[in-house]
């Protein structure tokens with residue numbers, strides 16, 4: 001791709017894809033922006049028109065908003081913490097030559113194949129239910145009062161459920177990174193007098209840094225949009241204890257039928273996602289440089 | 291001190307015995323080269339000495355003390371790997387300082403030793419680069435630097451030059467020999483290249499399928515190969531090994547004559563043949579002689595200025611005092 005002709009040919013060839021992607025992205029964004037400045041409630045279709053920043057001010061000023069932002073950040077941070085640390089530990093474990101390695105790997109990956117609403121319902125009804133759940137049974141067997149996970153610690157419970165779903169992804173990415181570490185490097189460190197924990201800290205962890213960055217970035221994108229798990233377990237409650245920004249947008253559009261306000265919420269969510277992205281790229285983006 | 295003794299050391303991977311019971315003694319300050327064809331167990335033997343593999347049987351002692359179950363870090367040995375095994379995320383300075391840091395030396399002491407090693411290895415201007423920004427030869431030097439700063443009892447090298455180009459290889463060979471001359475530390479060096487073995491070693495250990503075929507100085511091995519394997523392996527080009535009636539004449543199963551111990555003539559000689567492919571190196575000429583009726587192509591070395599052409603008839607006469615004789619088991623007679 002070095003001659004003038006081949007470069008312009010390349011541009012022509014690429015343009016249909018680029019243009020359709022652009023339209024694909026721009027149209028919904030512009031529509032969302034448009035709606036966010038309109039009074040547009042499905043329950044009152046006659047009361048329409050331009051309202052300026054009204055949708056934004058009411059969305060941001062609502063008492064649920066700050067709580068939702070905090071919950072969103074807690075959810076993302078909590079799941080990232082569990083999946084990254086858990087993923088490293090699991091990857092280290094299944095990288096060992098253990099009996100039945102192949103089966104163990106398949107089992108570890110299994111949660112990834114379960115649809116989010118199914119996974120969340122299984123957790124809700126079979127594990128965390130305070131009367132019938134397995135955890136309740138375990139508590140009773142130990143002579144303790146069963147704990148109402150989704151009632152008393154809704155956000156933490158949702159974090160656990162979502163982390164369970166994402167752990168396989170993190171483990172898989174980190175495992176492949178781990179397997180690309182040359183054994184001679186580890187042996188060199190061993191001969192240089194580094195005990196196991198220092199080999200982990202000085203050799204293995206730096207080697208994994210790029211994979212960890214990829215895991216964090218990809219998961220953050222998806223975690224900011226977590227909705228189904230909340231919907232089928234706590235419905236954002238009790239009160240607003242497990243309401244995230246995404247859930248708030250959902251509530252505005254579907255439950256309150258307020259498309260205008262939901263669009264404003266969506267734009268706020270996009271802005272938040274971008275702030276998080278900039279922050280992440282500043283913090284760990286340099287790990288991606290070769 | 292760096293005296294290493296292996297007694298009855300055996301290594302099995304599952305059912306496969308890679309190293310049958312092996313005895314070897316390496317003296318303090320010696321430059322020992324393990325040489326043998328690929329897959330003969332050289333690396334495995336080195337890794338057993340380093341402690342990176344557990345012995346299946348037998349004993350390894352370092353400086354008279356049993357080290358068979360001592361972990362690698364505590365054996366006082368430093369290893370230079372074939373792939374260099376540098377830490378890619380650390381600068382050259384940090385790479386070299388790593389063993390010192392692990393040993394808990396102060397930052398000032400680390401810096402002093404790193405600078406001293408960098409001085410010896412001509413690395414001072416690269417200290418702040420990462421391994422990825424260095425050439426193969428420089429990486430090799432960093433790996434050696436990381437070994438030197440530990441001031442080990444012995445250095446272990448596993449084919450350290452095999453990833454370098456020919457010119458650099460000759461250079462590094464000299465540098466490592468010089469390093470040995472100045473440090474006077476025991477060095478164990480593994481290679482499949484008999485030229486490296488011949489040029490660097492005080493003592494060569496020829497390995498074949500995990501067995502020690504012969505141990506001795508380069509010249510001793512060259513002049514008195516103990517068996518046909520060593521005879522064929524040491525020396526370049528290879529010794530001519532002949533079987534059949536010619537060998538029976540010397541009451542042996544196999545006889546060996548080195549290419550340089552064969553006189554050539556265009557008029558008379560013991561063997562007659564036609565000249566095949568020849569290699570003119572300037573100082574020497576190596577040529578193959580076919581159709582000698584000996585069952586083998588004979589390799590001959592002559593001076594640089596000989597005018598021998600492909601297809602010509604030539605007469606060869608081996609020096610009778612330089613003929614090696616081997617019995618039916620391949621052992622020297």
Ligand SMILES: Nc1ncnc2c1ncn2[C@@H]1O[C@H](COP(=O)(O)OP(=O)(O)O)[C@@H](O)[C@H]1O
Nearest residue numbers: 303306308326327328329330331332333334335
């Ligand atoms: N970890 C291992 N498991 C099984 N076989 C091995 C292992 N390491 C080496 N071997 C075998 O041992 C033999 C010697 O290997 P190695 O010491 O690497 O040879 P060299 O360094 O002389 O080329 C080879 O046949 C190799 O296949």
Ligand SMILES: [Mg+2]
Nearest residue numbers: 332333334449
């Ligand atoms: Mg090897």
